[in-house]
Amino acid sequence: MKIVCLIKFIPDVEDFKYDHERNVLIREKMNQILNPEDAVAVAFALNVKKYYPSTTIELVSMGPQSIIPKLEELLRLDLDQATLITDLAFVGSDTYATSRIIAHYLNKHKVDLILTGTHTLDGDTSHVPAQIAQWLGLPHLSNVNSIHMNSIDLGRLELSVDHDQEIMSFAVSTPAVLSLQKEAPYKLPYVRFEDLNKDVSERLKMLSLKDFDLKREDVGFEGSKTKVIKTFAQTLKKQTKIEVTTDEAGIQTVYDYLKDKGFLK
Amino acid sequence: MKKILIYCDTKPEDLSLVGAVELMVDEEVSLTAIGYKEHCPSGNSVYDEILLIDDQKIMAYDTMNLCDLITEVHQKNNYDIILFPSTQLGRILAPRVAIALHVGLVADVTDLHLNHGIIEMIRPAYSGKLLAHIEALGTGPLMMSVRPGVFQPKAVQLKSTNIRELHGYQPKPSQIILLQTRLKPSTEDIRDSKILISGGGGVLEHFDHLEELATLLNAQVSASRRVVDSGLVSRRIQVGQSGKTVSPKLYIALGISGSVQHIEGLKNVETIIAVNTNKNAPICSLATLVVEGDAVDFIDKLSTKIKKIV
Ligand SMILES: Cc1cc2nc3c(=O)[nH]c(=O)nc-3n(C[C@H](O)[C@H](O)[C@H](O)COP(=O)(O)OP(=O)(O)OC[C@H]3O[C@@H](n4cnc5c(N)ncnc54)[C@H](O)[C@@H]3O)c2cc1C
């Protein structure tokens, strides 16, 4: 069984600070973290490998070279390979171009299972997995919250999907794209102490535009189907408002307000 | 005249996507709805035409076949705009259709502007401190997803709707089989609540205090993503861009700063009461009543007062 995990490193949102007085983003010291749901997907793949040691796991990520140390950290777990798709030409790719590039790579390999997160914390479009599934002609499910380990060898996976008020169980034939959700009960293990500084560079492969049969105009800004025209900070419509504090008079005001509007009987 | 295709995946009476059309088209429109029977109006409606998908032939969640079907319908009719609701299914179906038609897709549009004939789709970006205006490139159709409840049409005009079942379509054998559906134990939905008591980063570990006030006001409890991310509560009760869009009559925001993404989840809320140690937090400019101070202190004092008087 060959599993590919699609992973993305994102700016740590908790690091984002906004200066409301000056209306600017404070970007200093922004740390890159593995998108939490992608970590859940990698953790699940590692579980499969524990059950079925013949499993191979490859991480695939499209992003800047600055994430190499992060990929190497992951490779010190029991993972077989990491592929970093990286080229300045790819900068500016929207989800159409991104999914096209990644799908081009995956198309050349025999893969049984492609695991992703349901969405990323920064972009939050959840487009990429479904788009890759369409490029490759594979079935896809998202919000997967568990996969039954026993079903894995059968060419047909049984899994549950968290559908708002319901839990739905499905059987899916492989190969397939499955997007895990954060609530799924899989956690990344720690790297073994003796492996902390292990050299894993041999298992890290880097690919750039020339490794793809794609043209310059198929990728990046040119290859995208959407374009950001401008960004701006939201201006909030000011309400005429009452301001109080939590002292006795303030609480009384709130109480009277609730009563007056019929929120309190 | 602009031809619009709308995928229906919510209640038949939900007209959010029709509301979106109003904002981006200033000429006559022909509206076609496509979806399963349970999600489409059953008689005359705002749509000119309704195309019903046969659930015996294609199961919801078989997005490969749904995508093929929608692509085929589009190729026959050449729509100018195709809209999807950002429901769980819409979120995995829309991207497939966008690839099949080789067009761009913008997710979770929260506002729309028609600017000299160009449709600008607006959504939060860069950790949501900013809003991005996005334009689609290429020849179309224009595709986007919109969260239910974000837009409401101003004028609703009933038409004599032509309802048709989609026949003559042969789906491929499905690669996904539904085995079982189970209801989750708790089925309360924050979208149904008239009053929401909502907590954020300012109440984190004291989140359980909110329940007391919620019970007294016959309300439900909701949260910002800050609290959800810290693992204290389930994502089911998250308000905002990656949570739910809510329209309660009263929203009490306790220790919530009011980031763009959070505010995107508040539509047509009549009254906001904001309790915050910082009265300049963005949420306070949206509030009718601002209480400066500690949120837990506020809950305790207000609860005591209500209990004393009741
Ligand atoms: C793609 C994306 C999607 C997102 N989607 C969502 C979403 O759906 N919903 C959402 O909520 N967020 C979302 N976010 C996160 C959002 O940007 C903010 O990080 C989040 O809303 C902050 O939550 P908060 O205001 O509760 O917490 P904080 O930013 O920590 O603010 C805490 C507030 O509480 C006040 N406070 C502190 N102590 C007290 C006290 N003792 N008493 C009273 N007040 C106090 C502070 O003054 C401050 O205003 C998203 C982010 C991204 C990048």
Ligand SMILES: Nc1ncnc2c1ncn2[C@@H]1O[C@H](COP(=O)(O)O)[C@@H](O)[C@H]1O
């Ligand atoms: N640049 C990328 N490289 C690898 N995987 C990605 C990339 N972008 C998105 N993904 C995968 O797609 C999932 C959903 O991302 P998104 O569509 O950006 O919300 C992520 O959880 C990843 O598994």
